[in-house]
Amino acid sequence: MQREKAERITITLPRDMLASIKKEVSSGSYGSTSELIREAMRMWQKREEEYKARISLIRERLAHSKQSGEPVPFNTAFKTIEEIHQQRVKKEVQ
Template identity: 45%
Template sequence: MAEKLSITLPTEMADAIKARVEAGLYGSTSEAMRAAVRALLRDEEEHEERLAAIRARVRQSLEDPRPSLTGREVRKHLNSLYAKHQS
C-alpha cells in the first residue's frame, strides 16, 4: 500500500534529487525520496542503538560496586603503570 504525500523542498534539495534521477541513479523522484526516507530511518535507528549502548555503559558504571577513586588516585595509578612500562 502506498500513500501520496505532497512536500516542499528547498530549491537546492529539489535540484539534487532531479540531478540524481537525470543521472540514472534513481528511476524517479519518488524512488529517490523513498531511498532518502530509508536512510533517515536507518540513521535514526542506529542513533537510538548508540544511545542505548551509552546508557547501558553509564548504568553499568554507576552500578559498579568498586570504590570510586579521586583524580589524584587515578593519576597516581596511571603514573605507576607508565613507570612499569618504561622499565
Template identity: 40%
Template sequence: MQTEKLSISLPVDMAQMVRRRVESGRYASNSEVIRDALRVWQQREEEREERLHSIRDALNQAAADPVRYSESELRQHFDRLLAEAEKKQKA
C-alpha cells in the first residue's frame, strides 16, 4: 500500500480519544486509528450514495408511471418507512 504523509489538527478531545485507542493496544499507531475511522466514514458515504441512488430511481419510476394514492394510504406508507428507519438506527 502506497502512503502519503498528511499533517492534521484535531480538537483536544479527539486527539485524546485517538491516543487512548493506541494505549489500549487496540491499534498500533495513531495513523491506524485514523485510517480505520476513514474506512468507516467511506463506507457510510458509499451507503448514503446507494440510498440516494435508490431514491432517485424510485422518483424517476414514479414520475414515469404516476399512481394516485389517498392521503390515508400515503400517511400509512410513510409512517411505516419512518418506523423501519428508526428501528435500523437503534440496531
C-alpha cells in the first residue's frame, strides 16, 4: 500500500488538549503526536460521513413522506397512535 505524501502543518492547541496528546504519546498509546492527530482526523472524517448519510436519509424520508398523501393533523395522528398502543397493551395482558 503506497502512502500519500504527507504535508507538514502547524497547529495551535489549548494547553489541556496538548497535555492530553502528550500523555497519550508518552503512555505508548500512539507512536507520535502526528499519529494521534491522524487518528483523530480519521475519526472526525468517519463521524462527518455518518452525519451526512443520516441527513441524506432524513431528507429522503421527508421527500417520500411529502409524496405519500394528504397530511394528517397532529392530534388525529397522535390519537391513532394511542389507540394502536392501547390495542397492543390489551393483547399483551390477555
